[in-house]
Amino acid sequence: MIRLLRALQGRLKEAGLPEGEALDLLALATGLSRKDLLLKLPEPPPPGAEERAWALLERRLSRYPLQYLLGEVEFFGLPLKVEEGVLIPRPETEGLVALALTLPLPPRPRILDVGTGTGAIALALKRHLPGAEVFATEVDEKALALARENARRLGLLVHFRKAPLTGGLTGLDLLVANPPYLPEAYREEAPPELRYENPLALYAGGEGLAVAWPLALEAERALRPGGFLLLELAPENVGKLAEALRERGWRVEVLRDLAGRDRYLRARRPPQEAEG
Incomplete structure (x- = not known):
């Protein structure tokens, strides 16, 4: 051996x-x-x-992904089943969960994970915030079935919905997402492993903000005053979205990942705004 x-x-x-x-x-x-x-x-x-x-x-x-060969990855301490065609949870996204757990949320927050994929973010937050009411949206049927299977295996209650973006949900305390954020041009230089994942979960237009920007606009309606928007984005475009949200009155921070790259956007809906 x-x-x-x-x-x-x-x-x-x-x-x-x-x-x-x-x-x-x-x-x-x-x-x-x-x-x-x-x-x-x-x-x-x-x-x-x-x-x-x-x-x-x-x-x-x-260059078939090791995670698909193994059929499982560990994400924030949770064993998650993975399958070809569904986005593989990555260490950078664990940082997004860690940031969410530091937020001053109410005792029983309403949380939405947009584009849940394997269910990684939603399930990790439910495990560490058992009093939370956690929702997750996804448009891909295969990913949604896999997320539901992971929830059953882990015994965690998450409300999954087949819907784009926020799915019309309102009254949220936290909207969190790892949306597709790679610029379309990156396809030409992307590692070969990425061709086995769903391109709709990876690429988002010329700047990589074709999903994140509409999501941020929906967040203005979906979040309660004072609620948080937390996104993982590319170092090349997170600053652009941050500046656009500041112009709309949000309180915004750009935070770095463990490699020192600008990676996360943390924004708070102005508490003085009236709902609706």
Whole structure:
């Protein structure tokens, strides 16, 4: 098994992929957990494991996403099922959840996650804010079915709706979203792995704001006075949306991710505004 692990690591390194993925592929091929393999590599490999490991490696070398091969990712401590064609939850979005948990929300807030995908944001917020009434909208049927399955598996109550943007919801204390935000031109230079995800969850017009801007406008009606809008955007366009919202009277901050890049927009609807 040590020989096999090193061989897998070597092939991944040659392809410019993380060597650490070898252990994930080996875990999938053997049916053992990554933790078990770290503790002790079985010798010899279980029957058929070597053949399965090489087949998985070839799939990965074709730049098929590791997360889809594994069928599951961990997001903010939650094991989420993932499938080809549905956006893979990423570490940057964990930062969005962490920011949401620092907001001065009421004891039983009404929260909406727009474009929920696997349900990652909505489910993480429900887990950490059990008193919250959490809604999630999504237009893609496959993603919506996957989000509902993840909610069932985790035993978390989230109200899922097939609807665009806010779906007409009002009286919200927090509207949070990781909308598609990549400029259309980025398709030409995007990593090959992205072609397996839904492009509607990735790309949003020339500036990457074709979804975020209409969503921000709907937020003016959906949020209560003093409610929060929290978005993950690209470093190239988050400042543009922030400035547009300031001009409309919002109190806006642009916050950085762990890599030091402008990533998150935190905006508060002016509390003096009348609802409606």
